[in-house]
Amino acid sequence: MRAANVKDGVLDLTDVKSMNFTPQEQAIFSLRPGDVLVTEGSGSLTAVGASAVWQGEVDGTVCFQNTLLRLRPRAGTDPRFLAWWARSAFGSGVFASVATGANIYHVSAQRVRALPCDLPPLDEQRRIADYLDKVTVRIEALASLRGRQIELLAERYLSRIRDAVKGAREPGGRRESGLEWLGSVPDNWPLCSIASQYDVQLGKMLNQERVKGRRLRPYLRVLNVQWDHIDVDELVEMDFPVHERSRFEVLPGDLLICEGGSYPGRAAIWNGCMPEIYYQKALHRARSRGRSLNRWLYYCLRLAREMGVFEVQGNSTTMTHLTGEQLAVQRFPFPNPVTQSRIVGQLDEVSKAESDLRLGWERNLNLLEEQRRALITAAVTGQFDVSTAGAGRYG
Numbered sequence: 001m002r003a004a005n006v007k008d009g010v011l012d013l014t015d016v017k018s019m020n021f022t023p024q025e026q027a028i029f030s031l032r033p034g035d036v037l038v039t040e041g042s043g044s045l046t047a048v049g050a051s052a053v054w055q056g057e058v059d060g061t062v063c064f065q066n067t068l069l070r071l072r073p074r075a076g077t078d079p080r081f082l083a084w085w086a087r088s089a090f091g092s093g094v095f096a097s098v099a100t101g102a103n104i105y106h107v108s109a110q111r112v113r114a115l116p117c118d119l120p121p122l123d124e125q126r127r128i129a130d131y132l133d134k135v136t137v138r139i140e141a142l143a144s145l146r147g148r149q150i151e152l153l154a155e156r157y158l159s160r161i162r163d164a165v166k167g168a169r170e171p172g173g174r175r176e177s178g179l180e181w182l183g184s185v186p187d188n189w190p191l192c193s194i195a196s197q198y199d200v201q202l203g204k205m206l207n208q209e210r211v212k213g214r215r216l217r218p219y220l221r222v223l224n225v226q227w228d229h230i231d232v233d234e235l236v237e238m239d240f241p242v243h244e245r246s247r248f249e250v251l252p253g254d255l256l257i258c259e260g261g262s263y264p265g266r267a268a269i270w271n272g273c274m275p276e277i278y279y280q281k282a283l284h285r286a287r288s289r290g291r292s293l294n295r296w297l298y299y300c301l302r303l304a305r306e307m308g309v310f311e312v313q314g315n316s317t318t319m320t321h322l323t324g325e326q327l328a329v330q331r332f333p334f335p336n337p338v339t340q341s342r343i344v345g346q347l348d349e350v351s352k353a354e355s356d357l358r359l360g361w362e363r364n365l366n367l368l369e370e371q372r373r374a375l376i377t378a379a380v381t382g383q384f385d386v387s388t389a390g391a392g393r394y395g
Helices: 023-029 079-091 094-098 109-113 122-166 242-248 294-306 309-313 324-329 337-380
Strands: 036-039 051-053 068-071 174-176 184-186 191-193 198-202 216-220 236-239 255-258 267-269 283-288 331-333
Touching: 036 079, 051 079, 068 109, 079 094, 079 122, 079 337, 094 109, 122 294, 122 331, 122 337, 198 324, 255 294, 267 294, 283 294, 294 309, 294 331, 294 337
Parallel strands: none
Antiparallel strands: 036 051, 036 068, 174 184, 191 331, 198 283, 216 236, 255 267, 255 283
16 A cells, blocks of 8 residues: 555545565565555655555555555554544644654654644544544445535536537538547538637747746746636746747737647636736637637637547647647537527526536535544544534434
């Protein structure tokens, strides 16, 4: 077992590695059912100290490596109570409070051993564990239901985009597009390359010499470009001389498309919330040549990405790229501008309504998570008597 296998309260066994352990090492590092595994280090304070219980899910001798700590209950400690204590120490920030490090935060076995842990009598430990076993299952069931609703909402939204880009509800005859992932389109919708409808340019190459200069300006990276949203909270700067302004400046209405990273093809339109901003080479900038809407291309890219078009066409070494050449020849249906405008308006209206609904459900999910963590900590630290507490709203 390693840190990648341990989530908050859950063991992820989809990728279990093997390494050599001598018989002497197996005696030290082998796991027993009931052992609590705690992530010793992480690049994020919000992840260090996450824990889960080993219940012998994998046959044979299973050991743990040094990215994990093992908590094993001594006599007088209920194993389930110890597991809930670890969940409380993570959720309440106790583990994070003792973590040290710069890029990687570590809690260390020594610091965890020094943490106070007030143990109630064994019978009370078992009552607390019984209570939390019962109530948290109900909270997690509610969270799972809400999460499924969010998934279904996303599926419905993508279905709307698919129908819109294919012109599924448009009157008149249809013809095969010749694109397997797209299927048929209306007879009067031409299939055109992106290059024929848009001017697409790659951003400025970044190097260390360009992060200093007399004309430092903020620029956008792949990190900033999410689906239908550009995050400007974490901007960095690079030197953009005056003669490069027209080439690399992003103007309101420009469509920015990820060239590399984990999501080639991901796109968003710049809304002009800052007076001057540029973009770097991991992004493409698309501007309409006059006939087609940038927003129409956004929806085409969203569908193509979901259909796996760019994964098939990308070249990959350590990451997948959507090069300028690949993007330029990509073909999509382009109805006349009036039809584009009508369909885009309908999609935008639905997108806004469903986005508001999704955000409300996500806030509800976050609230359930906060309540679960607070309940665990309150029960483990004796802030209420579990023998008289009911399941409340989760019953």
